Amino acid sequence: MIKKILVTGGAGFLGSHLCEKLLTEGYQVRILDSFASGRESNLKNIQKNMQLVRGSISDESMVNEACCGVDAVIHTAFPMTIRERDLNSGLVSDVLTGFFNVLKGALNNNALLVYISSIAVYGNQLYTPIDERHPLEPVLLHGALKLSGENFCRVLTKSHGLRAVILRVADIYGPRNTRISVPIRFLRQSLKNELISVYGDGTQSRTYTYVGDFTDAVAKVLSVPAVEGEILNLSADWSISMYELAQMVRDITGSKSEIRMLKDAPVEDRKLLIDNRKIKQFLDFKPMFSMRQGLFLTVEWLKENPDFYSV
């Protein structure tokens, strides 16, 4: 029975939403965050109810302390700069050494580890939709690092009895998105009646998933013991092309923005449709937020926080 949970990266985008959800469900929540990309302001709804440990996952003794006595560890911590195709060896080392520290912390406490992996582990789509058996050939450093973490989980499960669940999450968007994801970029351009710039021909697509569906699924993982040891895709039910997304954003915001295809812009020409049937079978999970609803909630937040991305 899980009561006490550590969320690494709990002051980040995914982490802070997750902590809010877990507190609502009655769990005791502890956060470990270095505030490298996490923000104090992300915690304003919950700061009185949770424990906060300020520190990096690279610091083994800090991780040990943060893991002490927890029943589950949800590992969301991941440096944002990795996404920029950075060849900084130090960052790579931090990600993997840090995760290794978290793995050991979970093991020492016999805690369930929920590893937030990514559909980036699949690389280019070889068939559609992408289920969990799809070959693992990441094309981005971000995906290679997430996959390294998955393999560490598998190995330590076999060799040391680690209890783990791996969630391969699709592109998540919503309020407090640390990265300016495409939905955020389109919404900001629309709100300012600026040009909405779609890279390539706009037919590339993604399974964008609202953060509220992400937190719902993770909370369900904690209450279903049978899910231990599984690898599960976590996504919405549908994909959307960039052009459709731009139109929907313009429609929702009532913007006068022009949508323009930048045909020569470099684009990852992938049509990523994720198969989420396995997680639905295990968890009785159903994505509840349509793309329209998710965009609506996100734009409301953007209007209230116009300076979020200029800080």
Place this chain on the structure above:
Amino acid sequence: MIKKILVTGGAGFLGSHLCEKLLTEGYQVRILDSFASGRESNLKNIQKNMQLVRGSISDESMVNEACCGVDAVIHTAFPMTIRERDLNSGLVSDVLTGFFNVLKGALNNNALLVYISSIAVYGNQLYTPIDERHPLEPVLLHGALKLSGENFCRVLTKSHGLRAVILRVADIYGPRNTRISVPIRFLRQSLKNELISVYGDGTQSRTYTYVGDFTDAVAKVLSVPAVEGEILNLSADWSISMYELAQMVRDITGSKSEIRMLKDAPVEDRKLLIDNRKIKQFLDFKPMFSMRQGLFLTVEWLKENPDFYSV
């Protein structure tokens, strides 16, 4: 046209044999080794002919210096202690940060990177023989780390134009084997007329490959440009069970040792047969050393170096 080659871990088992081969073939050879598990004595046949850089792959500036001006980098460096299922985060960090430094060094010099990976990336055999399309589900930390390196190679090939060849090598044995591999253990027990202890029922098998076939294949990789970008298994043509190996060793050494199955001993009950057809097609490579020949050469060396494993 490759002339100048850096061999990381060049004072180790694989590395030192490789350097001997490359010098014979007329290449200029530079070694980077920290001597954590590499040995000065491994270089005694070649020390006059090569350049030696003493340092760790974890040291970025050292790696940059060692990579300067080379046409190819052969990455054999790997800490021996990882094989012991060690959960030392520092070692994990060294392996991956170190490899990242080597990747950057190769990129900076537009050098071909030959990454010495391992069949450990496959994990348990799901079908036989194991070809390069076999699922990648390592069960040992050693395999997970080798696989992380492969994924870094793939990513940097796509994003930064890295030129790489990945060799998944089978269990290599021979003179100067750093680890006391099973052939070495059996040979030593036989030479002392001690009990030859076979773990389990002795039916588990491996594709043991003599180090001379390993060096032959790597040298061929350097002379065949078409191999760039490929992932290739590197192994002998046959597998041998532990019981057969024990018998062959006793026969070759003329030993009076008794062979005894330790049925209750923990054993990795795998029958690993590796499919080496792809490398043969690409390289016109053919393993030349029978198991008998390889064991004979190894035992001759052991007799001449009785103290190698007691240092």
